[in-house]
Amino acid sequence: xxxxxxxxWAFTGGRIPFESTGEEPMFNSHDKISVLNTSEDEAxxxxxxxxxxxxxxxxxxxxxxxxxxxxxxxxxxxxxxxVRLERNYGCYxxxxxxxxxxxxxMNTGQKNNAIMGTLAFPAD
Numbered sequence: 001x002x003x004x005x006x007x008x009w010a011f012t013g014g015r016i017p018f019e020s021t022g023e024e025p026m027f028n029s030h031d032k033i034s035v036l037n038t039s040e041d042e043a044x045x046x047x048x049x050x051x052x053x054x055x056x057x058x059x060x061x062x063x064x065x066x067x068x069x070x071x072x073x074x075x076x077x078x079x080x081x082x083v084r085l086e087r088n089y090g091c092y093x094x095x096x097x098x099x100x101x102x103x104x105x106m107n108t109g110q111k112n113n114a115i116m117g118t119l120a121f122p123a124d
Contacts, residue, residue, distance in 0.1 A: 004098060005122070008092070011103045015086070017085065034069060041096075042063055043095050046058065047077065
């Protein structure tokens with residue numbers, strides 16, 4: 001199977017609200033990335049979180065098996081530091097093999113749920 005994707009990805013517009021009105025854990029407010037690895041090799045990805053008023057936090061290291069999809073909740077990134085709630089952030093992702101990344105948000109801070117998804121920016 002052909003390798004599809006890029007090695008470097010970025011997105012802006014991250015923000016995880018404190019409040020959630022939905023049932024835990026499925027309907028907690030969260031941001032998430034979906035990583036598609038079509039290659040025959042394991043993808044080793046490094047994630048860096050950027051805030052408006054402090055130095056980037058990272059490296060969060062995650063592996064995706066060959067020819068697999070993995071969904072990663074940004075809320076679950078805690079080592080080396082938990083991603084801050086109610087803070088604007090951006091994210092840079094570097095992979096050892098080409099991957100495709102989608103970014104999505106679920107905001108259940110109000111009774112009406114909102115879900116948004118977009119492709120991250122593939123950097124060359």
